[in-house]
Amino acid sequence: MKIIVTGGAGFLGTRVIRALLAGTGRHDGLPTFDGIVSIDLSPCPLDDPRVVSVTGDIAEPSFVRQIVGADTAGIYHLAAVLSGGSEADFDLATRVNIDGTRALLEAARAAGKAPRFVFTSSLAVFGGPMPEVVPDDMATMPNSTYGAQKAIGELLVNEYSRKGFVDGRVCRLPTISVRPGRPNSAASSFASGIIREPLAGIVADCPVPLDTRMWLSSPGAAVANLVHAMALNGGRIGPWRTLNLPGLCVTVGDMLRSLERIGGPKARALVREAPDRRIMDIVCSWPGAFDTSRATALGFTGDSDFDAVVRQYRAEFPSAHAASEADLRQ
Structure with missing residues (x-):
């Protein structure tokens, strides 16, 4: 079979x-x-x-x-x-x-x-x-x-x-975050990029307002x-x-605060606000929180908090950010 x-x-x-x-x-x-x-x-x-x-x-x-x-x-x-x-x-x-x-x-x-x-x-x-x-x-x-x-x-x-x-x-x-590798064709691709790229010492654009609510999963x-x-x-x-399915309700601003706590102020400074109407029209129409009690009762589980999600990414892909850490601390 x-x-x-x-x-x-x-x-x-x-x-x-x-x-x-x-x-x-x-x-x-x-x-x-x-x-x-x-x-x-x-x-x-x-x-x-x-x-x-x-x-x-x-x-x-x-x-x-x-x-x-x-x-x-x-x-x-x-x-x-x-x-x-x-x-x-x-x-x-x-x-x-x-x-x-x-x-x-x-x-x-x-x-x-x-x-x-x-x-x-x-x-x-x-x-x-x-x-x-x-x-x-x-x-x-x-x-x-x-x-x-x-x-x-x-x-x-x-x-x-x-x-x-x-x-x-x-x-x-x-929306799955943080994904490794390159951006894909998803309108929500930035939800990984604004974490992944700064941790690697690369500038990332944030195309939606910082108060946009996201429903995320590691x-x-x-x-x-x-x-x-x-x-x-x-x-x-x-x-x-x-x-x-269960997820985390966080704003984009919350995500960037997690980035700063874990990657430092210099990593946070690499994220630029760059509004993109095409992406906003799609992503900002999505809900930011769900009642998942039915799925939870069936045994589905979610993440504890977004800080833990960022740490999970760093632990799994150390080579993606290790080379840039010295630069970020300078």
Whole structure:
């Protein structure tokens, strides 16, 4: 039996695969598997005999049906064109985010085994007037192409679950910060950049007001919750399979104060306020806090505070900031 991970060559996908491999036989409730298949446009960087890397287009039904079969115990659907890229290229985003999701669901349906199906969604499904804390049952009103397409994906996963074609779990992830590496096409990419770059001695632009509320999760918490989502008995979730996952509600100003406490005043001074209307129109339409009591009752967990998130990043990627620390202290 196998677990399939779309976007398996990406930042989140490789971490989920690594966590699954490390926990084989130790996560109560995980479906039994003896291999993992990564599907992406590039090869998965993990070197493990249990991982098979397949490159191809998930929006192509014939390609997906070659991989999803009766031996598929679970599917993680992480691949997507992100928020900024979706606004820039509607047709590509529609093909990947909608057609690709449906192709996977249809392949699972054709296999006839109702595999567990974890779909990563986003707080971008919300928009318009919102309360201070978004309840679990609030209707979606996306204000971006990415949000609209994620909302469509949520409904598809719920419907295919209702029909018994898959055993779905929709995880609305907070914005993940701090991500290592280079900025990506997400409108929220700055949420990592304003921490990551200054810790490396590099200037970073902040495109939104400092009082903008963000709903954040560390990579570690996000991955732990995605593994838990696969292990969770679907009957415990109930008929509506969409969950708001735990996160931290912080303002951008709070994030920069954490940066200063941990990286010092010179690191904080490297962040410039540079308002960008395109990014503000997307990010400032997102909610900043959620009622996650339902997810918490099901065993999902979050971070303690943003200082701990920044420390987690520094501990995992010491080479990303070690060379600059002497300069920052001068």
